[in-house]
Amino acid sequence: MMLVDSHCHLDRLSYGDKQVDMASVLAAAHARDIGYFLSVSVTLQQFPEMMTAIAPFTNVFASCGVHPLNQEPVVDAALLRELASNNRVVAIGETGLDYYYSPENKSTQQASFREHIRVARELGKPLIIHTRDAQVDTLRIMAEEGAEQVGGVLHCFTESLEMAQAAMAMGFYISISGIVTFRNASALQAVVRHLPLERLLVETDSPYLAPIPHRGKENEPAFVRDVAQFVADLKHVSLSELADITTRNFFDLFSLAKR
Ligand SMILES: [Zn+2]
Ligand SMILES: [Zn+2]
Secondary structure (H helix, E strand, C coil), rough: CCCCEECCCCHHHCCCHHCCCHHHHHHHCCCCCEEEEEEEECCCCCCHHHHHHCCCCCCEEEEEEECCCCCCCCCCCHHHHHHHHCCCCEEEEEHHHHHHCCCHHHHHHHHHHHHHHHHHHHHHHEEEEEEECHHHHHHHHHHHHCCHHCEECCCEEEEEEEHHHHHHHHCEEECCCCHHHCCHHHHHHHHHHCHCCCCCCCCCCCCCCCCCCCCCCCCHHHHHHHHHHHHHHHHCCCCHHHHHHHHHHHHCCCCCCCC
16 A cells, blocks of 8 residues: 655654654555655745755655745746756645635735646646635636646635636546644535545645644644544545545646656
């Protein structure tokens, strides 16, 4: 059995405080059958440092992008294009819209999101999209900018079934994080029950959002197994079946990631 953590911020774990390093975090995940990792970029400034940190690990892939809550103030599209051309970069993002935490700069977020989709299309790399409280604008911009030409994933999904279906109709996958395990997540659990296995990915979004039973701890890629087990139970399949299909989905979507 092999799982993939399809979305983690490997460069943002507090290694110093816990006196561990990236190698031991990856080894702990490997011991729980997590074989591959996608380390997701959130700013262009920190991207080179992330690439240096993951360089020794051939089972770690990278994305390049600017998180909607990290506008710089607006993404430098030329720099994004240059950095994202790196062979190790298998996806563009995370990008998207977050009106929950940052409703005051919607137009900057939208401009940045459009630039990310354009670069993704130029480079032929799929998108990692963060979307919160911005369903209509997210789907509208995806359609207007032709996001279906490269596809991608709505990551850490917490929105409606209707939004998931609209994204899937554009060829997108839906990634489920540890939020699904939370006690107040019954609406999301109902959505997951309706999503086809063929479109699902699992992720930690570590160091944030540790799943039950690790709440209160810093999240790490090893815990994607707890997310996967929870989703498997919701879908009435075994953990190994869920691992097989989500791992296949990962490599189908991120076709530049090689096993
Ligand atoms: Zn996100
Ligand atoms: Zn993230």
